[in-house]
Amino acid sequence: xxxxxxxxxxxxxxxxxxxxxxxxxxxxxxxxxxxxxxxxxxxxxxxxxxxxxxxxxxxxxxxxxxxxxxxxxxxxxxxxxxxxxxxxxxxxxxxxxxxxxxxxxxxxxxxxxxxxxxxxxxxxxxxxxxxxxxxxxxxxxxxxxxxxxxx
Amino acid sequence: xxxxxxxxxxxxxxxxxxxxxxxxxxxxxxxxxxxxxxxxxxxxxxxxxxxxxxxxxxxxxxxxxxxxxxxxxxxxxxxxxxxxxxxxxxxxxxxxxxxxxxxxxxxxxxxxxxxxxxxxxxxxxxxx
Numbered sequence: 028x029x030x031x032x033x034x035x036x037x038x039x040x041x042x043x044x045x046x047x048x049x050x051x052x053x054x055x056x057x058x059x060x061x062x063x064x065x066x067x068x069x070x071x072x073x074x075x076x077x078x079x080x081x082x083x084x085x086x087x088x089x090x091x092x093x094x095x096x097x098x099x100x101x102x103x104x105x106x107x108x109x110x111x112x113x114x115x116x117x118x119x120x121x122x123x124x125x126x127x128x129x130x131x132x133x134x135x136x137x138x139x140x141x142x143x144x145x146x147x148x149x150x151x152x153x154x155x156x157x158x159x160x161x162x163x164x165x166x167x168x169x170x171x172x173x174x175x176x177x178x
Numbered sequence: 179x180x181x182x183x184x185x186x187x188x189x190x191x192x193x194x195x196x197x198x199x200x201x202x203x204x205x206x207x208x209x210x211x212x213x214x215x216x217x218x219x220x221x222x223x224x225x226x227x228x229x230x231x232x233x234x235x236x237x238x239x240x241x242x243x244x245x246x247x248x249x250x251x252x253x254x255x256x257x258x259x260x261x262x263x264x265x266x267x268x269x270x271x272x273x274x275x276x277x278x279x280x281x282x283x284x285x286x287x288x289x290x291x292x293x294x295x296x297x298x299x300x301x302x303x304x305x306x
């Protein structure tokens with residue numbers, strides 16, 4: 028039997044006002060993607076894409092999300108992500124970090140992304156105590172997220 | 179057996195990739211005596227069909243309405259080779275225009291404009 032191949036898109040969902048939206052979960056992103064693909068590529072595009080498409084992981088705090096799509100039509104989903112300007116009524120931007128053939132490569136890329144951002148956070152650690160505790164909390168959240176992605 | 183030695187004859191052209199396809203299309207409504215008001219409305223119906231089926235990006239096809247008969251709602255369209263299948267599929271699956279149930283009848287599609295001169299389905303049998 029010929030294998031059904033997928034593509035896993037690791038994308039960063041960043042909001043303009045930089046606040047965290049806990050309601051941004053897998054099903055919210057899935058509904059948004061469906062309507063975005065329907066807008067860009069019509070009923071035909073939606074039907075091509077929607078079967079194998081799944082939103083695997085969304086983390087509003089680290090702004091990462093992983094979407095699975097079929098290898099043949101993953102570009103439709105990618106374009107829908109790129110052309111997103113608003114999500115749940117807030118201005119945002121979605122940039123792809125990594126498009127991989129397996130979940131593992133996306134998870135590795137996510138770990139690298141989180142490590143890099145943790146470094147940035149600690150590097151901008153200010154001298155006041157409030158900023159120091161904020162940086163520490165951010166680092167702890169990143170650690171928790173890295174543990175959650177079981178490699 | 180072989181060809182006689184060359185006196186160059188008229189040039190021979192082979193059409194393998196026609197640039198445009200011409201289509202004679204009729205928009206017939208379920209209600210009798212309803213027709214599409216103008217060429218602009220007709221083209222708008224086609225563009226809506228493209229946008230519904232293929233989306234804002236997928237449905238970008240240049241369609242030209244070369245001729246339009248308002249009584250019949252019949253139009254002569256010109257589409258680039260790369261878009262003819264897209265347009266034809268969108269027209270086939272379009273069920274209603276401006277809320278009125280209708281159907282696009284594609285009568286004739288050809289890469290040659292001269293072939294459009296006869297809508298053969300409408301030829302009265304007695305005249306043949």
